[in-house]
Amino acid sequence: MQHQLLIGYADRHTFLNRLSGSTKLLCFVGLSIIGMMTYDTRYLIGIMLFSLVIFHFSKIKYREISFVVSVIIGFSVLNLVMVYVFAPHYGVSIYGTEHLLLGNNQHYFNLTTEQLFYEFNLLLKYTFAVPLALIFLMTTNPSEFAASLNKIGISYRVSYSVAIALRYIPDVQSDYRTISLAQQARGFEISKKAKFMTRVRGGIQILLPLIFSSLDRIEIISQAMELRRFGKGKHRSWYMAQKFRANDYLALIIVALLILLGGLLFHVNGGRFWNPFK
Amino acid sequence: MTAPIISFKDFSFQYNSQTEPTLRHLNLDIYPGEKVLIAGPSGSGKSTLGRCLNGLIPQSYPGQISGQVLINGHEIQASSIFDLSMQVGTVLQDPDSQFVGLTVVEDMAFSLENDQQTQATMQTATAKWAQTLDLQDLLTHRPQELSGGQKQRVAMAGVLIDNSKILLFDEPLASLDPASGKASMALIDKLTHAEDLTVVIIEHRIEDVLQQPIDRLVVMQEGQIVANDRPEPILRQSLMAQLGLREPLYLSALLHAGVDLADCQHLDSLDKLTVPNLKATLQQWTAGVTLNPPVTHSEPLLNIDHLQFGYDPHHKIIDDLSVTLHRGEMISLVGQNGTGKSTLSNLITGFLTPQAGKMTFDGQNLADLSVKERADHIGYILQDPNQMLSKTLIFDEVAAGLVLRSLDQATIEKRVLATLKVCGLYEFRHWPISALSFGQKKRVTIAAILVLEPAMLILDEPTAGQDLQHYTEMMAFLTKINHEQGMTIMLITHDMHLMLEYTDRTIVLGNGQILMDAAPADVLTNEAIIEQASLAKTSLYTLAEQNQLDPREFVAKFVQAEREAR
Known part of the structure; x- marks a missing residue:
């Protein structure tokens, strides 16, 4: 999946x-x-x-x-x-x-x-x-996407954000699932049984913790990247570039x-x- | 004498966002080749100290500095994070967030890419470290396909590839199961010698780190160093408990048996431990303790009958599982990562639908109830409270479930306030949730579930990442609601200390089935099960074995003595 x-x-x-x-x-x-x-x-x-x-x-x-x-x-x-x-x-x-x-x-x-x-x-x-x-x-x-973008002239910071998105989308998806289930268990109905407005409100209940947990994640990732010298030079090389x-x-x-x-x-x-x- | 590789001189630091200094007048020298464990309760400043080593302070976390820190001759204030990263390799607490590459090999090469190395250089380096860290077969795997231990090895490879001589580990055991934690410690020890490294480990699970020799133990409290010595003298003075840290189990056992620690040799390593007349003393103590009859609960609450589930029909995660949980029990659910502990809880709470089998709760067929209706009976609390909290005020958060159940205002207020009192949060009721500590947030999530008056609670790693004081408070609280309200509690955990000391029954999951269902002391003395479920032998077991005692009886008596002392 x-x-x-x-x-x-x-x-x-x-x-x-x-x-x-x-x-x-x-x-x-x-x-x-x-x-x-x-x-x-x-x-x-x-x-x-x-x-x-x-x-x-x-x-x-x-x-x-x-x-x-x-x-x-x-x-x-x-x-x-x-x-x-x-x-x-x-x-x-x-x-x-x-x-x-x-x-x-x-x-x-x-x-x-x-x-x-x-x-x-x-x-x-x-x-x-x-x-x-x-x-x-x-x-x-997918590992080559970022390298390709960089090669045609897009800055490596922007290019790498593509790679990072590909890397973390599955994690954010699983966060979303966990949060959604936990909220449902407390009674937020977001299935088709509920009225549209109730579902929207339920959705917001999930979004808020999701945003906060994603922001935390971003802070930690950017530190991890900095600790391994991302952003040090004007250029970087790519392991997967062809x-x-x-x-x-x-x-x-x-x-x-x-x-x-x-x-x-x-x-x-x-x-x-x-x-x-x- | 060689010069220190890390040197703190009268160093103080205060975050710009804080009103008090976090580190106060630290003096600490670490010499090349040393392996140092830094321990201390939450808020003692040990993570802040780690951030000084890798340069996140003062670069990413600005604040006021006085005094000096030298890392291999570089002053931290005058060096960038990039400069220091050549000296100090950092392995973060959560190996998942350190993993920035799309595959293992890209992640290993990440820092070399930033140094603009050629592909040939990167290939040589990644091949070398993949071999050292046994990652050869995983090179093209994605992070989602790896276990916690494997991710940590990738994280280590990603910093070792820089050939930095200092390695900093921030709580390396936090997200590993006991067996992986043990393997990880052994690997760190091997690397220290093979690669001639200086290793700094920040961790509060001291017993697990001490499985491998440590040169020095530094204990911090309120921003100061309160102990800095070889582990043995610190253990001998029984300083740990006073300093808010968890003593190794074997040490507690020696104390229970009345051994004078001053007579002991090699207190920091159970293998070499020599104590005069130890065998006789322990035997005498064991003989003097009578085991209370085990508490039994006989009223069935949740009955699971031939349950089956799998995303892939050929690979069942839960395979024909049957078990009965009784009202008032305190149960620990253990097993390897990915063995289906969460799947089982998701089946019980209705997040997943079983393919076959039946579950009844209090005589009612669970299949007839929706997720929301089941939540009225069975509360599920996630490991990370941030994933559950969705309101800004504590009162609103706890009231949310009742509001959604359309109760009237007066009833809601009555029930919320009563629950907040039980949870020790009454004084905070008007506080914003953001002002709470991690442990308090966890308690709010428990309150938000308790207010729905369920008959059973399932908690995922309730004590993860908490120091001894918060751990004890949390468990005392859960024990209280278990005893006073007869609440059935199931804890999903990797912490063997927790399962031994606080639960009456342990269910070991493996291969989709129940490998063992017995008292915790019986589980942790069964070598086959320990192996199969990635648990680890506790030091109590080893101590008993070394002294020809029956491990089961010894562990059970120890647990009883500990509970009585509590």
């Missing part, structure tokens, strides 16, 4: 596991940025296919991620609906033409091909990065080329949008 928390990192013995964490993080961040900027449907579909193929190689099982994926799909659909509700003509104003599918152009709510096309682009943007993020999270040893190997450079080059291609398309399209309606 405690392993579940890390969305199931496991050494699945693929080339993706052997890439250094920094490489995967850089590739993920780089592709996400270019994908967020561009509205070129051809390009987005390309990256989507690329990330799905990589995902296939990662040997991650669907049941390991089914929950996360359904949450993401749910949110994306909700978002697309809201975009339509608030701006049903945005596609028209972007692409400059209007092909009506439903209703007429006097109505606020009508449906145009342009709007559908625009929302299709949005959907691609929401989802293409999901396989990449999952690959990064599930093929990178050196870049040929495959890492290869991956970075491929991704750099992809990003370059995306940039080139801005030029070809004369902007961020690819317009098939012209």
Whole structure:
């Protein structure tokens, strides 16, 4: 159960596991940025296919991620609906033409091909990065996270706080369980049987001791870290950091080329949008 | 004569947050290669002294300093925590919070990472210390997968890796079971010699530390050093009891038997102890004591019948366990860490649901009652009071359970005040909880449960981390409610002293079943059980064996004599 928390990192013995964490993080961040900027449907579909193929190689099982994926799909659909509700003509104003599918152009709510096309682009943007993020999270040893963050330029104090969070979340969870049970035994009802407000108040009763015990914990940890010279130098080395190997450079080059291609398309399209309606 | 490696010269310290100095005019020299035990009741300043050694004072805890402390020639005021950490390696009381890495090997390498060592250097160093401390098979394990003893070994590896020559242990025994504690002390002794270390141990469980030779015992009281000598002369003068510390059991036994300590040689080590006519004296004493018939309780209260539970169906934590607890009993529940003591209490209180078996309480089937309803009959008190306290005022905290049960204001007030009187907290009723000491907070949590008028209490390590005075007060209080109100009490504990002196019945848990259910004296004289349940032989047992006495009888008579003296 405690392993579940890390969305199931496991050494699945693929080339993706052997890439250094920094490489995967850089590739993920780089592709996400270019994908967020561009509205070129051809390009987005390309990256989507690329990330799905990589995902296939990662040997991650669907049941390991089914929950996360359904949450993401749910949110994306909700978002697309809201975009339509608030701006049903945005596609028209972007692409400059209007092909009506439903209703007429006097109505606020009508449906145009342009709007559908625009929302299709949005959907691609929401989802293409999901396989990449999952690959990064599930093929990178949690011990390497902090080292990777530090390597791409984030200060080691901030990076290490990620490691510390991963280290202590299970402890805080077990604290929460203990406190919650102890409070229930005294009569705080927080199960579904109680009314909503009672449950909220019960929740606060648990939170207070939890916060105090966590604060105590933080004080002791920071002392323990200081006693072992954390914060002494401007830099620190990482036991779990991986050196870049040929495959890492290869991956970075491929991704750099992809990003370059995306940039080139801005030029070809004369902007961020690819317009098939012209 | 060599120069001292640690030297306090007329040193005083007052925390900025306090109105009185915590350390007063200390003079103490510790020489290279010495193994020193610093003992003293809570608030005597022994932890503060430890903080001076590793530089947390004055860096993290600012305050007023007079006098001087030199650590291997470095003055603490002029050195940073980082500088001093190269001299002094600190193993904190709770090895869990010292464990900052995600895995064992990362934690070991932590300080080297901060020194920006190369990966090759770190690999060599971690491999070396993993071998010395027997951690090779655990290197990729996460802290949650380790036992208390293993975590402590990781903590030791993490500071030894710096090659610092002084090692400071802050209450190393506090979170270990008796067998691990014993192993830990033996390991510290081995390292002291093998690595040529100077070791300072802060601990109030003196008997457990004395299992291995100690060069010097420093006793502190109210910020001053009141004894500073080899352990033997201090033990001989019976100073311990006067100074609020717990005497080793064998010493108390010698005193009961009327042995004159002045005649004894090697008082600090039971193995070498020589006392003229010891055997005859002890035999005479044993013959002179008649055992009272054991107190028996016969009215069944909690009946557990073929109980089964396991998170994993193939690995049962509780496996077909049956036992009956009687009204008015004072029971100790012991066993190795992770053997299911907490699981059993969680099943009884309804936090967990058994997979098979039946429990009845006072004739009522527990399966029909919710957690809240069971709490009206069975109160469960956690080890850490901070996990239970959720109000700011003592009165509100104790009243909380009654308020939730929608009693009227007058009844609540009557019952809360009555409970506070029983618990000796009546004078504090308007105090904020934050102003209380650890022991007092513990008492508030007990009061908050007692006010619900349960028929039975389950307490998890009620005396952990408390000095002799608070320990005695707490146990006297529990004994009182056991006798006067006929309250059934079950204590989950690692403290063998506690189970011997205060409980009538010991249940030993192991492999999901009850390994033994007998009088404490019988349990602690059964070698097979001691081994299986990670308990440790008490010095009483050894003393009896050395003098060809029946250990069971001797221990039982000793316990009786102690209780009568109380």
